Amino acid sequence: MxxxxxxxxxxxxxxxxxxxxxxxxxxxxxxxxxxxxxxxxxxxxxxxxxxxxxxxxxxxxxxxxxxxxxxxxxxxxxxxxxxxYGVACYEIEYPQKFVTIEHPQILGSLMSLGLRRSKFGDITVGENVQLVVAKEIASYIEMNLESIGRAKVSLRPITAADLIHVEEAYIERSATVSSLRIDVVLAAIHNLSRQKVQPFISSGHVKVNWKVIEQPSFECQEGDVLSLRGHGRSKILTIDGKTKKDKWRISVGKQK
The missing domain is CATH 3.30.1370.160 (Ribosomal Protein S8; Chain: A, domain 1)
Structure with a gap:
């Protein structure tokens, strides 16, 4: 087998x-x-x-x-x-009174340093902005990450015990979809038309289970974590079978 x-x-x-x-x-x-x-x-x-x-x-x-x-x-x-495990942890210090920085900006600034996404662990944005990285690139980031968006930043090393847990919250709801295609499911979750969702997919702005999916016909499964750029993350909690009209009943969680 x-x-x-x-x-x-x-x-x-x-x-x-x-x-x-x-x-x-x-x-x-x-x-x-x-x-x-x-x-x-x-x-x-x-x-x-x-x-x-x-x-x-x-x-x-x-x-x-x-x-x-x-x-x-x-x-x-x-x-x-x-x-x-070669893990280093940081708090990103910046002038919080004057500017806010968000997860996509942080990730974009890190990637612009020429490093792969796989060299970074969790990026947590709450009262404090914290970052986990591979130890082998830690000194390189310390020297080269100078700004995120319009904010000047500096990295302060912290211990793993200082990391703050920001709970990911989902709003659960039910939906009925004509098929389990990724374009159909995302359209239902985000109240968009399939025509609006499809360009996101072809542009590489949709992920399923953290992998970019570029085919609108990709079939979703129970437990899949979906990400649509600019609209956040969602999850297919259960697939509850078909209705009399041959449509799928699904239960989804949408990130708050």
């Missing part, structure tokens, strides 16, 4: 990476640290590595509740410590 049949086609490339990591640990008999993984990728790594093997895996992103975490694959003799 092929491992690939349990996953979507667009996830097969990531599966290949995980199998390579596992083989590297087996061959070198030493730990392998990944970049930050989103929750779907963490789920896949856990499923592929499994339990009771000669290779084990654990995840860390600063504290237990972080969404994005680095994975450490290691031989069964090895006992990981927090240092092994």
């Amino acid at each position: 092929s491992i690939y049949q349990h996953f979507r086609k667009e996830e097969h490339e990531f599966i290949d990476h995980v199998l390579e990591w596992k083989e590297e640990v087996q061959n070198q008999y030493s730990p392998k640290l990944t970049d930050f993984l989103d929750p779907r990728e963490q789920e896949m790594v856990s499923a592929i590595i499994g339990k009771g093997n000669d290779v084990l895996v654990s995840f860390f992103g600063g504290v237990d509740w972080t969404e994005r975490k680095r994975a450490l694959l290691y031989p069964d003799y090895y006992t990981p410590t927090e240092e092994d």
Whole structure:
């Protein structure tokens, strides 16, 4: 039985990476640290590595509740410590009285430094703006991140214990859709027409489970986390079967 049949086609490339990591640990008999993984990728790594093997895996992103975490694959003799995960935490200091900065601006400024998204963990925007990064790029960010939007910023190192948890809140509601295509589902969630949603998809502004989806015909599944740029995040909580008119009943959560 092929491992690939349990996953979507667009996830097969990531599966290949995980199998390579596992083989590297087996061959070198030493730990392998990944970049930050989103929750779907963490789920896949856990499923592929499994339990009771000669290779084990654990995840860390600063504290237990972080969404994005680095994975450490290691031989069964090895006992990981927090240092092994190479995580650095910062508070972003800026003149809060005069300007506000938002998550997309922060991410855009970080990406403009020429770094991959996978080098950053959670970005938390609350009373304080906090950031988790891979330790190997920490000094580079400290030297080069000077502004976000119109705000001059500086980075103050903090410990993982200083990270503040901002709870993600969803508003639940039911919807009836003609199909489970991504354009149909997003149109229903955000009260938009399919014609308005489709350009977002073709422009790469829609993600399902943290991956860009560019086909309007992409079929959604229960548990999928959807992101539409400028409209926030939503989640398909349940797919409750079909109505007498052959439409799908779904329950969705929309981020507040």
